[in-house]
Amino acid sequence: MATIVDAARYAAASARVHGVAAQLIPQTMWADLLAAPDLPAVTRLLRQSWYAGALTAVDDSAPNPSALERAFWHHWATASRLPLPLLQGLQRDLLEWHWRRFEIENLKAVLRGVHFHAAPSQIQASLIALGSAASLRWETLSSAGTVFAVVDRLRTTQYCTYLVPALAHYRREGLLYVLEIALDLGYVRRLRQFIHALHGRDRREAQRLLGMRIDADNLLWAYRFRTYARFAPEEILNYTLQRGLTVDAEIVREIVLGAPLVGIVRRLWGAAIPALDELNELSERAALERLELLVQRHLHQVALRTWQSYPLQLGTILAYQVFVEDEIRDLLTVVGGKSFGWTAEQLRPYLIGERG
Numbered sequence: 001m002a003t004i005v006d007a008a009r010y011a012a013a014s015a016r017v018h019g020v021a022a023q024l025i026p027q028t029m030w031a032d033l034l035a036a037p038d039l040p041a042v043t044r045l046l047r048q049s050w051y052a053g054a055l056t057a058v059d060d061s062a063p064n065p066s067a068l069e070r071a072f073w074h075h076w077a078t079a080s081r082l083p084l085p086l087l088q089g090l091q092r093d094l095l096e097w098h099w100r101r102f103e104i105e106n107l108k109a110v111l112r113g114v115h116f117h118a119a120p121s122q123i124q125a126s127l128i129a130l131g132s133a134a135s136l137r138w139e140t141l142s143s144a145g146t147v148f149a150v151v152d153r154l155r156t157t158q159y160c161t162y163l164v165p166a167l168a169h170y171r172r173e174g175l176l177y178v179l180e181i182a183l184d185l186g187y188v189r190r191l192r193q194f195i196h197a198l199h200g201r202d203r204r205e206a207q208r209l210l211g212m213r214i215d216a217d218n219l220l221w222a223y224r225f226r227t228y229a230r231f232a233p234e235e236i237l238n239y240t241l242q243r244g245l246t247v248d249a250e251i252v253r254e255i256v257l258g259a260p261l262v263g264i265v266r267r268l269w270g271a272a273i274p275a276l277d278e279l280n281e282l283s284e285r286a287a288l289e290r291l292e293l294l295v296q297r298h299l300h301q302v303a304l305r306t307w308q309s310y311p312l313q314l315g316t317i318l319a320y321q322v323f324v325e326d327e328i329r330d331l332l333t334v335v336g337g338k339s340f341g342w343t344a345e346q347l348r349p350y351l352i353g354e355r356g
Contacts, residue, residue: 010312013086017320018311020082023050024327031356033334034344039063042338046331051075068335074129076328077102081133083317091202091314094194098210098321102128103136104187107159108180110141114150115176147179162186181239188214192244198314205315208302209322211245216295218247219264220288222255227284233257261287273298296352300326326352 025033029045036042043063047055054075058067077099084095106127113123120142127138135157144150151167154160166182169175192214195206218241225231225239233256242249246268254264262279273294279287303322306315330351337347344356 007312009088009091010314010316013083014311014313014316016086017083017317020079021307021320021323024323025049025331027356031344033331034347034356036338038341039065039068039335039338042334043068054078065335065339069332070126070128072328072331073102073105076324077128077130077133079324080321083320087317090194090197091317094191094198094206094314095317095321097191097194099133100135101187102130103134104159104183106130106134106138107136107141107154108183110138111147111150111179112176113142114144115147147176158190159183159186185239185241188217188241192241196244202314205306205313205318209299209306209315209318212302213295213299214241215245215247215268216292218245219251219255219268220292222247222252223261223284223288226255227288261291265291293350293352296326296329300352330355 029049032045033042036045040060040063043055043058043060046052047060051071054071055068058064058071080099080102084092084099087095109126110123112118113126120139123142124138136154136159141150141153144153147170148167151160151163154163162182162185163179166178169178191210195203195211198206222236222240225236231239233253236256237249237252240252241247242252251264251268261284262276265273265279266276273291274297275294279290282290299322303319307319307323309315330353333350334347337350348355
């Protein structure tokens with residue numbers, strides 16, 4: 001009976017994401033994008049794809065990389081919402097909150113802009129266009145004047161509960177990152193709650209496609225705080241997740257005390273993440289960047305296997321989300337590379353998917 005109920009629940013959403021996934025950039029276009037001589041050529045090619053609507057404000061003759069990035073993020077946010085109206089219950093709650101990551105990115109941009117006294121119009125121009133799905137009024141927040149006023153205007157929202165505990169630290173030292181970290185941690189904690197509220201196969205698929213990303217991010221945060229910011233051990237523990245993860249307080253403490261990256265990753269995930277040996281030849285900073293890409297490639301392969309299995313399940317919707325994200329991230333890599341005149345051979349080592 002559960003299988004019949006699941007099939008009915010996911011039939012419409014699965015049909016929609018399969019239809020939309022058919023619009024993902026085909027391999028032939030990826031080959032042309034990688035071979036394109038410059039950004040104008042990339043933009044002209046993308047106007048023949050499902051990105052055409054997002055690129056209406058981009059100048060073909062001299063496309064600005066920042067304008068292209070905002071267009072891609074807008075497309076990403078729009079495409080990610082497409083299956084949501086066809087879901088219900090716990091599954092829709094999870095996908096709805098997962099989508100709120102775009103709102104989190106905008107809120108961090110507002111906090112940065114207000115902190116550095118940017119004009120409200122400049123702040124708003126930098127935001128991802130989220131349309132009516134946004135729960136926040138960006139004009140009101142952008143004109144708040146101070147970070148404290150921004151938080152006050154958020155007082156009826158979930159985001160305020162994440163930011164208020166960090167305000168004292170911000171007031172004392174004026175460090176904006178404490179607020180950004182508070183938003184990220186609050187968002188991820190609630191995402192985990194939505195994952196754990198699911199049951200059976202839905203929960204397993206959400207854990208495979210979202211849970212591992214949360215674990216990997218927690219590990220990367222800990223190492224970056226140690227390597228780049230040189231935070232004190234107690235700060236690293238404060239700025240990472242501690243419970244309900246594979247990368248829990250015990251693992252974070254090992255990282256704080258100097259545990260090498262490859263050893264921890266190999267112990268946690270073993271052969272699940274391929275090509276770990278190449279990290280041994282890199283500095284820790286370079287290895288962190290490479291590990292993030294290896295995790296994304298692993299999750300891309302998990303999504304492909306899920307997509308090719310039984311279609312009427314939450315995993316199919318989550319796999320679609322992975323495909324859209326990976327396509328956007330690879331396009332951003334192409335835009336960055338073409339800004340410096342990179343060839344296809346120079347770009348390929350940095351791509352998530354097998355393109356072209």
